[in-house]
Amino acid sequence: MAHADASLVPSTITTKSQFWGHVYSQLESLLEGQRHWITNLANASSLIYNCLLAFPAYFGSGDRAVNWCGFYILPSLQPSVSRDKGNLLLGPFCGKPACRLINLQADKARGVCADAFIHGKTVIVRDVNTYPGHIARDGSTNSEIVCPLIYQGSDGPFVFGVLDLDCLALSGFDEDDQAGPEQIAKLIVRSCEW
16 A cells, blocks of 8 residues: 555544544554654654545534644653753644744743643643633634643653644534544654654
């Protein structure tokens, strides 16, 4: 199968649960045999973005389309770097150009990505226009889901980045979407050399 075919979504997939399971299995195949994190995050963002666009029942058409998928990563992937003293840097993504840094300093941290990172938990925002401190990447974005990338090291869990998805629709993502991106984030973490 050509790599581009991985982003096809069969018509037999009709639920969000089936969709996220399909994306997971396609990504698992794409990541097999490759451990470099830049390559894997690039393929992951492209696959997720294009699969979402190819699933019009929920995400891929008109004003419901997903308009951004990508990663923000700590510049140093060492657990000794304090979470409240740095920035997240823009990583591989698909969509319009994005802000290069997300500030994590305790007095300046704001936005959905910073909140998901700092708290180490997925954040679903049904209306970004009402989210305190939201950082607008694209004014047409109305909803967002952000999942932390968490490495389970010998010293315990270490959050070092986030997977971020934006949608044109209000309530584009809901609790039915949470498990899929969270499982994908775990797959990405364990499939890469950081």
